Amino acid sequence: MQHTSCTEDRIQHLLDRCLDGLRQSPTAAHHWNVLMCSAGQSMNRWSLEELVKRDPENFIILLQQILKKTKEVQEQCQYELVAPLAIMFSSTLLQTPYCPPDKGLIEKAIEVFRCFLTWPEPYCSVCKDLLSTLQLEIKAPGISFQRLVREEQFLNSPGQSSKTMTVLLMNPCEVPADFLSVAEQLSRIQHSQEETYINLIKHAFQSALGTKYPLQSIHRALQAKNVNELGSIFSTISDILEAAAAMKDPVKGRSHVIQGLEQLRESMRVPASNGRRSDGMLQTLPLPTAKCYMFHWEKDNFDVLNTLLEHEPDDQETNGRRPILSSDEDNQNTTLRVVVFGADHVAGKVARAYNSLRRKESACPRLSRVFRLQFYFVPVKRDSAAGQGSLKSHCPVVQSPKGAALSNDPHLTATGDSTNDIANLLGMLDPWYERNTLGLMNLPANVVCQQTSKTESESYDSSYEQRLPILADLVLYYCRNASRPTLIQLYQAELTLADGERRTEVFVHSLELGHTAGTRAIKAMGAASKRFGIDSDREAVPLKLEVVSNRVVISGRSQWKRETKVCTSVNVTKACKNPEELDAKMECLQLTMTEVLKRQSGKCKKGYNQQLSTTEVKVDKVQVSGAENTTFAVCLDQDEKKILQSVTRCDISVCYKPDSSTDWRLRKAPSSAQIQPLNPTFCSLLCLPIVTFSGALP
Known part of the structure; x- marks a missing residue:
């Protein structure tokens, strides 16, 4: 034993x-x-x-x-x-500290x-x-730590100019106040260049030489130097490590590091070692907090990221167009981690912002010329009390003033809140995401946002560390260790309005039509919604609709069906709740129709729907048209700010890229047959790349 x-x-x-x-x-x-x-x-x-x-x-x-x-x-x-x-x-x-x-x-x-x-x-x-x-x-030894800190703290020399910026996007109306406080705290943390240099120099000596030289002696020698001198020492260490990393022979590489550090020690006037034994002890040197920027984000675009261009000087050498998430990146690009917090309605905003960004960058590259964009999604339970109460004062609810039938759909969410289906989908595809990121929703906000105590240990160097709430640590862990995009299919809705206007909208999770969409508009008014009242499907005004759908069958054949129905609501949701629905070859939507079978009308009383029937079917294309001049409301991704009214026709299908030749996956021949898509159509589908730890499991 x-x-x-x-x-x-x-x-x-x-x-x-x-x-x-x-x-x-x-x-x-x-x-x-x-x-x-x-x-x-x-x-x-x-x-x-x-x-x-x-x-x-x-x-x-x-x-x-x-x-x-x-x-x-x-x-x-x-x-x-x-x-x-x-x-x-x-x-x-x-x-x-030392291996x-x-x-x-x-x-x-x-x-x-x-x-x-x-x-x-x-x-x-x-x-x-x-x-x-x-x-x-x-x-x-220790080069991974050195590279990460160099990139996150912007300490690279001209020959090593890789950077990593982290941006936290939050809507104050949608997340708990504690989350905002943590994000603001992260964005305020600034490590001085001097202390960062000292920390990295000490780390390099300890990683390669262990306890041969006490860190206290190295620290005292470094404290006597100014920032420029420290920067010169750090630059020398970086060159030593990078030269060793480029060598083919591991023994020669390690020897090069040890010899280089020994020579540097002499120039720094650090006392020599007393033989094999040393009075020094290993110390745990914590990672500095990554530089973060926090923005309040409410719109369906990423224009707020343009302010970051002020922090990035225009590189004259970078004059070629570079697609988003290009796989041909060189080592001098700046990685921009875009971390978004929210529920499914926020995932919808990300999808529309991503689609808008692709179009803008295709016409005139700006962000993608400077940054290598990576998108991270942290699920947050929507605070209905705070969120909807705030919506009335901050944001216009509907995009069209024209009227339509307004009420509620009990089949989705009883309170009208946003679901977290997209985050759960990511968790199903990547269990480590489910455990470390999706699991945040199971923790009370006051627990994950409380300040943690310092580590009580003589071997832990806490002088440089700024203790963070658990939430901040979990977010940084997600950003630093997740590196593989999981592609989430986007859908498009081609809408025709009563005045003849046509517009195309993008969604990622759901499209609600009729009664459900109208009710969301009313609830978004907050206290004012009491004057309108929120009716159930029984009291909803029925809509006469022509529905044409292509049903998904196992054989793969098309099954088009055309029918005229009297409905209160027609809702389309991404089919992603069951394991068998995760096959990319069977990408489909869940069509839910609430049909009025019998309606009772009275002279003195308001009419109501006496008998209702709910039908669910899997489809890949849907066309809904109003019969006999019927108009209806449409809501995208449960977002009260994305409601359109007086719609006469809605065509729903998967979203394709405008120009598949600019796809980042086609820029470079795949190195392995395992990652080559079997179906060429896959490359032309427009997907939202959300970074997870392992990507999608097979």
């Missing part, structure tokens, strides 16, 4: 809890309304990191236990655990994770990225 310490047992227990309950694939998902991760499970990874950073030796223990678990996963073919283990190993290694070369830990990791290169996507790609990191760490 192997004897372990109490700390090892605690780390092992938390690691097991982090992985417990992860689904094998979307086909193994439970019912839509049952969240696999409890509030406790979504906090396990954060708790594990808090425990590990108390002692530098804990990082080695965790890395060893991850490797042990990974071997078990390989033997048992537990696909669902490959990506989480690879991501956890990478993030742990990034923060490890002794005599332990051969990185070499063992390369041997273990190399076996997954023959596994299907996305497992092989996740492990391939980790293996690239491991190869660099053998040659240039």
Whole structure:
């Protein structure tokens, strides 16, 4: 029996809890309304990191236990655990103060994770990225930490000009006040260049030489220097690490780093080591908080991001047009993480903003010429009390003043709130997203937004760290460790208004027509809605509609059906709630019609619908027209600000790119047959790329 310490047992227990309950694939998902991760499970990874950073030796223990678990996963073919283990190993290694070369830990990791290169996507790609990191760490210890901080703190030299900017987009009407407070706190954190230089220089010495030179001695030597001198030392270290990383021989690369740092130590006048033994001790040097910008975001465009161009000087060398999310990026591009908080109606805003951005950048590249855009989505439960009450004072509700029947649809949401189906879809496609990002919704806002206490440990350097609320830590973890876009299909609605105007709108989740759309407009008025009253489907004014739909069948053949119905509502929702609906080849919509079978009218009383029938069917195209001059209201993605009235016809279908030749996926020949789309049509579909940890599981 192997004897372990109490700390090892605690780390092992938390690691097991982090992985417990992860689904094998979307086909193994439970019912839509049952969240696999409890509030406790979504906090396990954060708790594990808090425990590990108390002692530098804990990082080695965790890395060893991850490797042990990974071997078990390989033997048992537990696909669902490959990506989480690879991501956890990478993030742990990034923060490890010193990885002794005599332990051969990185070499063992390369041997273990190399076996997954023959596994299907996305497992092989996740492990391939980790293996690239491991190869660099053998040659240039600590280079991953150095590169990340350089990019997030804008410390790169002209020869190494990669940057990473993080933007937090929030609508004050839609998120809890505590979330806004945390975002503002993140945007206010500024690390001085001097302390960042000192932190990185100390990190470089410790990563390569361990305790050979006490960090206190290095710190004292650096404090006597000005910012320019520190910048020169840091630049020298960066050159040493990058030169070592470019070498083919790992032994020569590591020797180059050690020799370069020894020479630099002499010039810095740090006392020499007293033989093999040293009075120094390892210290955990925390990652500096990434530079963040916070914007209040309410419109269906990304124009607010143009203000960031003021922080980016125009590069005269970058004069070619570059598509959004181009795979031909060079190493000098600035990565822009766009983090959006909200529910499905906010996902709809992101979709329309993304579509608008593509069109603008295609005509006149601006943002995409400077930034490599990545979109992140953090689900938030909509605060109906605060949100709808605020809508009346901040935003116009309907885009057309013309009237239509207004009421409510009990089949969607009883309160008219926005759902979180898109976030749940991302969670079904990527279990690690479900556990670490979607799980935020299970935690009370006052818990995730409270200030955390400092780590009480002599080996933890808290002088440089600014403690953050749990929410901030979870968001930064998501941004730093998620790197693969999951493509969410967009849909378009071609609308014809009563005055003959035609317009095309984009949506990602749902389109509500008739009674449901009108009711959302009334509820958005807040207190004023009491004067209008909100009727149920029983009291709704029926609409005579002609509905033409192409039903989705297993054989793949078209089944067009034309029918005239008297309905209160016709709602179209993305079919994504069941595992069998996640197949990209079966992309379809759920058509729900609330039909009036019998209506009772009276001379003295208001008429009401005595008998109603709800029909649901899967379709890929829908055309709804008002018969006998009937007009209706349309609401996109449950967004009260995206309601159009006096619509006479609505054609719904999947959204295609205006010019598929500019697609980023076609700019470069795929390196593997596994990632080559089987159907050429796939490349022409317009999808919203939301970054997740592993991308979509097969």
